[in-house]
Amino acid sequence: MSTQTRVLVTGAGGFIGSHLVKYLKRLGYWIRGVDIKHPEFDETAADEFELLDLRRWENCLQATRDIDEVYTLAADMGGMGYISSNHAQIMRNNNLIDIHILDAARVNGVNRLMYPSSACVYPEFLQEETNITPLKEEDAYPAMPQDAYGWQKLISERTCTHYREEFDIETRIVRFHNIFGPFGTWDGGREKAPAALCRKVAVAKLTETPEVEIWGDGEQTRSFCYIDDCVVGLHKLMRSDYQQPLNLGQDRMVTINQLADMIAEIAEIEISKKHIPGPQGVRGRNSDNTRLRQVLNWEPTISLEQGLARTYAWIEDQVRVKLGR
Ligand code: NAD
Numbered sequence: 480m481s482t483q484t485r486v487l488v489t490g491a492g493g494f495i496g497s498h499l500v501k502y503l504k505r506l507g508y509w510i511r512g513v514d515i516k517h518p519e520f521d522e523t524a525a526d527e528f529e530l531l532d533l534r535r536w537e538n539c540l541q542a543t544r545d546i547d548e549v550y551t552l553a554a555d556m557g558g559m560g561y562i563s564s565n566h567a568q569i570m571r572n573n574n575l576i577d578i579h580i581l582d583a584a585r586v587n588g589v590n591r592l593m594y595p596s597s598a599c600v601y602p603e604f605l606q607e608e609t610n611i612t613p614l615k616e617e618d619a620y621p622a623m624p625q626d627a628y629g630w631q632k633l634i635s636e637r638t639c640t641h642y643r644e645e646f647d648i649e650t651r652i653v654r655f656h657n658i659f660g661p662f663g664t665w666d667g668g669r670e671k672a673p674a675a676l677c678r679k680v681a682v683a684k685l686t687e688t689p690e691v692e693i694w695g696d697g698e699q700t701r702s703f704c705y706i707d708d709c710v711v712g713l714h715k716l717m718r719s720d721y722q723q724p725l726n727l728g729q730d731r732m733v734t735i736n737q738l739a740d741m742i743a744e745i746a747e748i749e750i751s752k753k754h755i756p757g758p759q760g761v762r763g764r765n766s767d768n769t770r771l772r773q774v775l776n777w778e779p780t781i782s783l784e785q786g787l788a789r790t791y792a793w794i795e796d797q798v799r800v801k802l803g804r
Pocket residue numbers: 489490491492493494495496513514515516531532533534551552553554555556557576595596597598654655656657658659663664671
């Protein structure tokens with residue numbers, strides 16, 4: 480009989496899920512991928528892929544059958560434009576997905592479950608300046624996330640913790656800080672800032688119109704973590720015995736204006752930034768990686784410049800095809 484660990488990746492048709500499946504396959508796991516859609520930009524690397532709506536309990540039972548470990552990456556998700564204007568839908572869909580997959584995992588005797596939370600759980604009152612103090616895990620309380628998306632993540636973090644304490648299932652909780660890279664949503668309204676800016680710069684380059692729109696004054700700050708580092712960290716945390724929420728991101732903070740300039744430099748064009756009204760999220764955010772280093776004896780290593788170069792190249796290709804150039 481095979482002793483290969485059987486892993487379920489939910490959201491395997493999405494950005495982080497599809498990259499994680501590839502990484503875990505290389506490590507030798509057997510993988511079932513589940514999503515409501517196939518990966519948009521690539522073939523799945525999963526051994527088995529099922530189209531299932533995980534808001535439904537019976538579909539979660541089907542997804543978790545004969546599974547040892549689950550990475551729950553399925554969510555109704557998007558960038559600032561999406562999460563700041565779909566509060567009820569995000570609450571409804573993500574609460575249904577999260578509770579059903581966790582409880583189905585318990586019923587089916589899954590050993591371990593990874594829950595992807597977000598830097599969006601941190602209180603708005605700690606993120607009102609551009610040059611903020613990096614956020615430590617314990618800063619999440621007293622809780623006051625900016626959007627329903629962050630509140631929902633906090634509730635699911637706590638649900639995972641109580642399931643671990645009271646039922647026979649190990650849960651791990653990661654708080655991602657702006658993961659980016661190729662093979663992710665880059666247009667249509669759900670894209671996040673790095674992908675949106677790569678697209679805008681690519682359009683500027685290919686159409687020779689140098690104006691690039693930026694939401695707000697562009698002085699809002701964030702840190703950005705490349706996808707290849709993200710999947711390594713996710714797997715390390717899953718294998719660790721650490722049971723509390725853990726930041727996973729880079730701790731180099733840049734403004735959105737700087738991010739746009741870095742992408743323009745990679746594209747080898749001059750841009751003129753046009754600042755327009757738009758959702759900006761919190762004013763400043765950065766990850767404190769002290770605990771990440773302690774717990775995993777590791778931290779992300781791929782620089783923002785390297786990650787953006789790979790992401791921009793892929794998005795420029797997508798834009799070129801779309802524009803027929
Ligand atoms: P994504 O949107 O690319 O992937 C999510 C996937 O979930 C999609 O493929 C979507 O089709 C699927 N999904 C949505 N509803 C579903 C349903 N009812 N049943 C089955 N599948 C469904 O997003 P992502 O960037 O890969 O994010 C993965 C996880 O990480 C999410 O929980 C997200 O909240 C979290 N996260 C991501 C980031 C980031 O920077 N990308 C930051 C913080 C947290």
